[in-house]
Amino acid sequence: MAIKEGKIIAVTSVKGGVGKTTTVLNLAAAFNKKVLIVDLDLYGSAIAPSLDVKPRNNIFELIDDLENKRFSNIDSYVTMYNENIDILAAPNDPRKATKLNNNFLNMLFYQLKVKYDIILVDTNHVIDETNLVAFDLADEILYVISPNLIEFRNLQTILNIYKSMDKENYKVVLNKSKEKNQNYYDNKEISVLIKDNVDYVIPKDFYCKDFEKYLNEGAILYTKWKKHKIFNQITESLEGGN
Template sequence: MMVEQKIRILIADDIKDTRQLIRRLLEMDEQFEVVGEAENGLEVLQFVKQNEVDIVLMDINMPELNGLEATGQLTINHPDIIVVIMSVQSESEYLKKAMLYGAKEFIIKPLNFELVAQTLTETYSRHKKIKQVSAVSHKVFDTKIISYFGTKGGTGKTFLAMNTAIFLSKEQKKKVLLIDTDLQFGDLGLSMGLKQDRTITDIVEEGAEHSYEALIPYLLHYSENLDVIISPHKAEHAEYISKKAIDDLLKTVNGYYDIIICDLGVNYSDVTLAIMDASTQIHFVTSMELAAVQNAIQGIEVMKSLNYTSDKVKVIVNKSYRGSGMTVKDIEKAIKMKVHAEVEEQPKIVRHVMNIGDPGSLYTRHRHTKIVKQLNMVANLIDS
């Protein structure tokens, strides 16, 4: 990979041999510059006060101040510094915690150098991009609104919404706005590794939903072509967001994007209904479980009673697997509607991508897998 400037790395580990090993490995690759070493969290915090650092490669168990606490403080006081956690498999319960404290990635020990280098460069370029301001600024698009909905929790709505957004923005160079409209329980920000504070609550509190200019500071720029609005941090804030606010927001952003994608919650609130009404297409997600299909039967009935035709509602079976005791044909028969796309259950890849909050890695690390091909077909439904 070509980089104009080396990626400046601080190695934090209490074991000297480990630090030296990592230093030697990183110094073999000219993209990296090891700018320092720290034995504990306190030394990390001291170091970054006086030196420019792009990435801290952080061990978890360290004396004085451990890696988790140091990560938390860096996130608050030095949000531009990227933390990549190093941990042994047995500490896996700490990993999720580390991500919550603001770490952007993790690497499992014993270290595989190729993976370390790849992880560092990918994480660096991804987060550098997030900081760049999106080029979206003109009202020129004939915007389509796609919403992801389903009547059963956990079928993969968020996962599919996120992927469609990434595929269309990254692979098809469309301007995309992804909105977490699961106002009560939305977890899109977490799944995408977006830890910023600006949520839809701030937008509505400031009345920024009325003009695109006012909205710009609240948009999170995931990548060059993808902006994101995340849901309230607290479930109880959902009630402050009215149907009118959502209607106004959708009207305001209309024309500034090719595609707006809404990740809906499992409910028929007036907000949900307003978004479904405004949608060009509803991607109705079910999984291959009896309970999910039973819910889908009712959900599809509701779609029909709202006069949504099969042009508007596209059914997607996610987490499909052989041996589930049912086939796509069975589901079609039960819901009396065509299934437009199928995505296989692939826990290893999906869980990794969701846990590290880096859906973009589907198009790098996992690009040629069957599930990614199926996800692309889901995204392409917007042209059907």
């Protein structure tokens, strides 16, 4: 039997609150594969609270055990959400964020790739050392932006840095679904402003007025509210590697 070689997809942004976590959750549900969500938003863990699961263990303990040679099996650190989705939670104490030993992330992701088809990494928009290491390990990076001029300009700067390192493994996801009336820029205008392509658009009709209700149930919008085809498009193209 061939050894599994899971794909690492990191979801990030240049600003907070643009829809990273929501995108991660919907993609996790749309993949219909063995998915692990890694919460690398170490200062504002959101995956476990969004899904209303109480993690037994978290990434800090896992890395600590790897470092101190106490680690034996990944299963005791992840928490099951449903039959397809497991989560590796962020520490619930944000003071642990700066204590996480980033030198062991490589070893961690190696372990994860053998076990899962897809590893979705939720990040913080403040690009810290942990996030940078994760980007380096990622097969694909999704930049989520909302229709906002400051974000467009900042994204251009970030993508320039990225391109200067000869990296091309990123996609831009324009999220129009976060607020009810976000409709000012069209894709062409945005492409000019970011000097790059908008690869995917989460359209306005994915705005959910009952967002909090689903959150309260620990439900993923894609599964319990609307199976929007945009998430299938994104997962299919990520699986195909284009």
